[in-house]
Amino acid sequence: MKVILLKDVKGIGKKDATVEVKDGYASNYLIPRGLAVKLTEGSKNVLNKQQEDRKLKDAEDKALAEQVAVKLESITLEFKANTGADEKMFGTISFKQIEEELKAKHNIVIDKRKFIDKTPVDRLGYTKLRIELYKGVVGTVTVHVSSSK
Numbered sequence: 524m525k526v527i528l529l530k531d532v533k534g535i536g537k538k539d540a541t542v543e544v545k546d547g548y549a550s551n552y553l554i555p556r557g558l559a560v561k562l563t564e565g566s567k568n569v570l571n572k573q574q575e576d577r578k579l580k581d582a583e584d585k586a587l588a589e590q591v592a593v594k595l596e597s598i599t600l601e602f603k604a605n606t607g608a609d610e611k612m613f614g615t616i617s618f619k620q621i622e623e624e625l626k627a628k629h630n631i632v633i634d635k636r637k638f639i640d641k642t643p644v645d646r647l648g649y650t651k652l653r654i655e656l657y658k659g660v661v662g663t664v665t666v667h668v669s670s671s672k
Contacts, residue, residue, distance in 0.1 A: 525562035588657035595662035
């Protein structure tokens with residue numbers, strides 16, 4: 524029996540794949556558990572429509588991420604840090620602080636786990652940080668840390 528997988532099934536195939544399985548396996552396991560539907564003209568049309576919708580949403584999300592990347596290029600975040608006698612910082616500027624500053628002052632929501640450069644800002648001056656906004660879309664934000672003296 525030919526079925527369309529609704530979810531990834533180990534050893535069978537990935538979501539949206541059309542696979543041939545034994546009749547009993549399909550009717551007793553895959554279909555009752557909501558893992559697959561029988562391949563018909565109607566289900567094939569629904570699958571094609573869902574794939575088109577996903578492609579459109581993917582394109583919209585990528586365009587939005589590219590707009591945010593352009594906006595990030597012009598942003599410089601300012602932070603003050605306590606320093607010692609030799610102008611060495613106490614502590615670091617964390618990704619969470621950067622995320623909160625972007626949200627509060629520029630209304631840009633970015634997940635702190637999306638930072639590509641995993642080293643926190645731990646020195647005075649300007650630092651450029653890369654952020655993966657979407658698959659293949661990378662934005663760069665500039666962080667300026669100055670002494671609080």
